[in-house]
Amino acid sequence: MMIEGQTNVRSLRFGPGAVDRLGKELGRFVVTTMDVPWRLAQPRLGAVPVAVLFVENMEVETLDRQVAGAPEADTVLALGGGQAIDLGKYLAWKRGLRLVTVPTILSVDAFVTPAAGVRRGHRVEYVGQTSPDPLVIDCDLIRTAPAELNIAGVGDLLSIHTACRDWELAARAGRSEFPFRPEDVARARGILADTMARAAEIRACSDEGLRAIVEGYLRVNTICLPAGHYRVEEGSEHYVFYELEERLRRPFIHGWIVGLGVHLMSRLQENRHEEAVAFMDAVGLRYQPADLGIRREDLSACLLNLRRYVSGRSDLWYTVIHERDLTPEWIEAALATLKF
Numbered sequence: 001m002m003i004e005g006q007t008n009v010r011s012l013r014f015g016p017g018a019v020d021r022l023g024k025e026l027g028r029f030v031v032t033t034m035d036v037p038w039r040l041a042q043p044r045l046g047a048v049p050v051a052v053l054f055v056e057n058m059e060v061e062t063l064d065r066q067v068a069g070a071p072e073a074d075t076v077l078a079l080g081g082g083q084a085i086d087l088g089k090y091l092a093w094k095r096g097l098r099l100v101t102v103p104t105i106l107s108v109d110a111f112v113t114p115a116a117g118v119r120r121g122h123r124v125e126y127v128g129q130t131s132p133d134p135l136v137i138d139c140d141l142i143r144t145a146p147a148e149l150n151i152a153g154v155g156d157l158l159s160i161h162t163a164c165r166d167w168e169l170a171a172r173a174g175r176s177e178f179p180f181r182p183e184d185v186a187r188a189r190g191i192l193a194d195t196m197a198r199a200a201e202i203r204a205c206s207d208e209g210l211r212a213i214v215e216g217y218l219r220v221n222t223i224c225l226p227a228g229h230y231r232v233e234e235g236s237e238h239y240v241f242y243e244l245e246e247r248l249r250r251p252f253i254h255g256w257i258v259g260l261g262v263h264l265m266s267r268l269q270e271n272r273h274e275e276a277v278a279f280m281d282a283v284g285l286r287y288q289p290a291d292l293g294i295r296r297e298d299l300s301a302c303l304l305n306l307r308r309y310v311s312g313r314s315d316l317w318y319t320v321i322h323e324r325d326l327t328p329e330w331i332e333a334a335l336a337t338l339k340f
């Protein structure tokens with residue numbers, strides 16, 4: 001797989017069996033992982049690590065204690081889901097070690113982003129700078145994860161749909177925080193179109209479907225890393241999620257909650273809402289409040305509070321939420337189209 005342009009991924013291996021005997025190339029290596037992915041991958045690595053660090057939680061104090069206790073090593077092998085990979089990034093960054101990343105699930109994009117997501121209190125912060133070398137995508141390993149969680153990986157590509165419109169709205173209102181680049185918007189929409197064209201493959205989690213998600217993420221990075229921001233793939237759809245997360249104080253499957261955000265905000269934007277929903281249904285993305293365990297009264301309160309919430313956070317960008325009123329009538333009509 002060749003990706004034109006700059007990404008933080010130095011090299012990539014893709015295919016069934018890509019993880020076999022990988023351990024032989026790593027020198028002394030420390031693994032960051034969780035129970036299930038480690039049990040699956042350990043017999044295939046062909047070498048024994050000097051230590052295995054299991055994810056406890058993502059609080060920065062915990063991570064610093066784990067880093068301080070880790071032995072000397074050449075390489076960090078980050079193996080698992082988002083948290084195992086973030087722990088690996090954090091360790092590689094703090095110690096200045098080579099990072100090899102093996103995602104075992106595609107539900108979050110931690111495996112292609114340079115910074116590690118850590119927690120300070122209730123907020124997630126992104127720290128450090130890492131480049132996997134290589135990023136290893138073993139399709140067989142990834143297919144051991146539940147299909148609906150791998151399909152969740154399209155959430156952060158689908159968000160291009162609403163995020164690009166938000167950026168256009170901001171530019172038109174003279175409120176864009178960054179120089180508006182129509183060529184970036186056009187390229188991002190190309191990535192989304194290519195993803196949407198492979199809905200059946202993604203639904204089936206075939207090699208081609210998994211490749212479509214990984215390739216989509218890498219291509220997004222070729223836009224966002226040089227630009228220094230994620231404006232083309234993050235906007236109002238993510239802000240719905242931020243409000244809900246603070247309101248309900250619990251985690252969500254990222255791609256699912258982003259899907260719910262795309263459902264609501266594409267409607268508010270009057271932006272090809274039916275097309276976005278049809279894609280989510282075709283690909284099998286779960287986005288219904290019933291899937292996410294969100295009650296009607298909580299989602300209603302979130303939407304009523306949304307403009308106040310984004311206005312109160314100076315780190316959030318100008319989006320449709322600033323210019324279209326989320327009236328009780330609009331909310332009522334929007335929620336009537338969802339399942340609780």
Ligand SMILES: [Zn+2]
Pocket residue numbers: 156238254258
């Ligand atoms: Zn996201």
